[in-house]
Amino acid sequence: MRQTSDIREMTGYALAKVCKAHRSSVGELLGRIGLHAGQEMVLVELWRQDRLRVCELAGRLGVEPPTATRMIQRLEGCGLVVRQRDPDDARSFRVSLTEKGRSLEESVTRCWNEVEEKAFAGISQEECRGLRDLLTRIRNNLETGMG
Amino acid sequence: MRQTSDIREMTGYALAKVCKAHRSSVGELLGRIGLHAGQEMVLVELWRQDRLRVCELAGRLGVEPPTATRMIQRLEGCGLVVRQRDPDDARSFRVSLTEKGRSLEESVTRCWNEVEEKAFAGISQEECRGLRDLLTRIRNNLETGMG
DNA sequence: CAAAAGCATTTAGCTGGCTAAATATATTAT
DNA sequence: ATAATATATTTAGCCAGCTAAATGCTTTTG
Numbered sequence: 001m002r003q004t005s006d007i008r009e010m011t012g013y014a015l016a017k018v019c020k021a022h023r024s025s026v027g028e029l030l031g032r033i034g035l036h037a038g039q040e041m042v043l044v045e046l047w048r049q050d051r052l053r054v055c056e057l058a059g060r061l062g063v064e065p066p067t068a069t070r071m072i073q074r075l076e077g078c079g080l081v082v083r084q085r086d087p088d089d090a091r092s093f094r095v096s097l098t099e100k101g102r103s104l105e106e107s108v109t110r111c112w113n114e115v116e117e118k119a120f121a122g123i124s125q126e127e128c129r130g131l132r133d134l135l136t137r138i139r140n141n142l143e144t145g146m147g
Numbered sequence: 148m149r150q151t152s153d154i155r156e157m158t159g160y161a162l163a164k165v166c167k168a169h170r171s172s173v174g175e176l177l178g179r180i181g182l183h184a185g186q187e188m189v190l191v192e193l194w195r196q197d198r199l200r201v202c203e204l205a206g207r208l209g210v211e212p213p214t215a216t217r218m219i220q221r222l223e224g225c226g227l228v229v230r231q232r233d234p235d236d237a238r239s240f241r242v243s244l245t246e247k248g249r250s251l252e253e254s255v256t257r258c259w260n261e262v263e264e265k266a267f268a269g270i271s272q273e274e275c276r277g278l279r280d281l282l283t284r285i286r287n288n289l290e291t292g293m294g
Numbered sequence: 295c296a297a298a299a300g301c302a303t304t305t306a307g308c309t310g311g312c313t314a315a316a317t318a319t320a321t322t323a324t
Numbered sequence: 325a326t327a328a329t330a331t332a333t334t335t336a337g338c339c340a341g342c343t344a345a346a347t348g349c350t351t352t353t354g
């Protein structure tokens with residue numbers, strides 16, 4: 001059994017605390033280039049593949065459509081992305097990077113790398129790989145059978 | 148070097164995704180007992196030690212004081228906690244659990260245990276312990292030298 | 295071909311997070 | 325004692341998340 005009466009002893013609790021620290025660290029660095037924590041994820045997806053629909057973006061980000069809509073509106077307000085009607089489906093919009101949005105890739109990656117360096121200092125490549133594998137398994141466990 | 152040009156390959160990225168899934172899973176179960184994700188953390192701290200000041204609570208939760216203030220206001224609105232002036236310091240409030248707040252411990256713990264079971268299915272006690280150790284080291288890395 | 299069902303997006307309103315700034319009390323230094 | 329500084333809390337306003345519900349277009353069905 002994995003039952004515990006103290007939430008603070010659970011592995012999920014440790015996970016949540018680490019994640020908060022990570023997001024906070026990334027957020028601080030992103031703030032210097034005018035982004036809020038979470039916004040860079042939209043850019044990450046668009047750097048990989050441009051002209052995504054709002055719902056595709058929401059799916060890849062793992063957020064609900066209304067969340068994606070508002071993030072896109074704000075990123076559009078900052079001039080990082082543009083929305084264009086989909087010629088094949090009048091319901092959809094295609095979200096594309098602007099030159100300004102594309103140009104942020106390097107600095108955002110630098111922010112993430114900096115946090116990565118700090119977070120995993122003193123942790124071997126071996127341990128990191130094992131960790132990533134474990135995290136993948138956990139994520140699969142959590143995401144199967146819902147959403 | 149740990150440098151990568153693709154954020155999606157970073158361990159921190161895997162961490163963030165797992166954490167989102169975890170919070171989402173916990174949040175779904177908490178919703179059934181009338182709580183939002185994150186609110187249970189306030190209760191966790193108060194179950195451990197009651198009559199904490201707002202700033203102590205913020206410190207233990209790892210959030211800023213204004214965030215703690217509003218969470219407490221809402222929990223007070225739900226009748227789960229009460230604020231009482233600190234007799235020794237007129238600036239401070241002491242936050243205490245109500246009977247209703249105290250009574251939630253069992254069901255909140257059940258929610259977390261349920262997610263724990265699901266998240267770590269097929270993962271040994273050994274692996275879990277190693278994971279917790281690693282997460283502790285990462286958290287220490289991230290939290291030293293800031294906030 | 296018209297009605298029904300489904301899908302993409304948005305709006306409204308709630309919550310947890312943040313920073314900056316205001317308020318009030320304590321403490322410390324002069 | 326008074327002034328300056330520090331601390332505790334709150335307010336206002338921003339952002340990322342969510343759900344429920346509205347809108348408008350597509351597709352399917354009868």
